[in-house]
Structure formats: structure tokens, C-alpha cells
Amino acid sequence: MELKDSNWSELEKKVAKSALDKSRKRESAALIEMVRNRAKEITKLDDLWYLHDFLSARRYDLDGKYDEEGLGFIFVLAGLVKDSWLDSADLEGLETDKLKKIKALTLM
């Protein structure tokens, strides 16, 4: 299976970038909501450092996750579909071959 991002039409690149953008916004909003809720329950310093560790991990994850330059659109999009930040409707406009690759990766 060839996973490299060769032969992406301009439309497909636009679809992929737009899907990434949507996903980033959804994931950021969910994270912010979670932190706002967790913060309400902080009563001791250990809770605060737990939140700090959690943010360190999420920041590291998010910083790398949307880096389509590094991983290639197929991998990035597949990861986001797997984690339910994107669904097939968000990928409309990609050619069948790419959708199949994305689907295959989400099943791994």
C-alpha cells in the first residue's frame, strides 16, 4: 500500500486541510472544556500538578498530531478519524483510493 501524499489534487489538499482545521478546533474545544471542568475540582496542590502533567502530555501530543508536513495527510487524517475527531463526511472530496487507505489505517 502506497501511503505517500503524491498525486493530491488541489481540491483534495483543500479538503484535507479543511478537515484538519475542523478536527483541531473540535479537539481543542473538547480539551478546553475538560480543563475548565477539572479545574473546578482542584482542591490541593497534587491535583494542580496532576493537571500540569496532563497538559504537558496533551500539548506534546497536539503539537505533533496536526503536523501534516511531517507525517503526510493520509496518516494524520487516519489518526483523527480513528480518534473520532473526523468522520467520513469531513473527507468528502478525497478520491476513493485515499479514502480506502485512510479506512485501512484506522483499522490497524
Add this chain to the structure above:
Amino acid sequence: MELKDSNWSELEKKVAKSALDKSRKRESAALIEMVRNRAKEITKLDDLWYLHDFLSARRYDLDGKYDEEGLGFIFVLAGLVKDSWLDSADLEGLETDKLKKIKALTLM
């Protein structure tokens, strides 16, 4: 000025440890309150990473700040008085010479 922790009576050590404990609790409570309030205002990812950076800095600071083994009681207590986490009432029981040293350090 001799700042080493020589010649501390058992009572004085107890006073110093109790003052440190009070200060740590006050400072932790203030920090938790601040984070809970800041968290309410987070609306975007940048705000979240700002909070993360802030927590990294405060954690580093707090981890070292109450380390009486490393710095000696006089320095630690002086720092906390300077930052208004302790006042003279919290240091009652220390001998005059130590109180003078603490006072002198808070003015530096």
C-alpha cells in the same frame, strides 16, 4: 552576618517548620484559587498553553522554595516574609538574632 542554621533550639526549629507549613498552605491555596479562576476564562488553545507555562514556572518555584534543607531556614523564611506569605506573628518563638537576620534579608 552569619546566616547558617547553627544553634537552633528545638523550639525554634518547631516554630520555623510550622511557619513553613502555614506558608506553603497559604501559597498553595492562593495558587489553586488563581488557577480555578483563570481556567474559567480559557476560550482558546493559546490560553491553555499560557496556563501550562504558568504552572510549569510556579511548580519549579514551589518545588525549590520550601526546601529548608538546601537553603537554610533563615533564607527560606525571609523569602516567604518578603512575599507576604508569613508575618512576624508566624515567627514568634525565634530568638531576636534570627528575627533580625530575617528582617535584614527581607530588605535586600
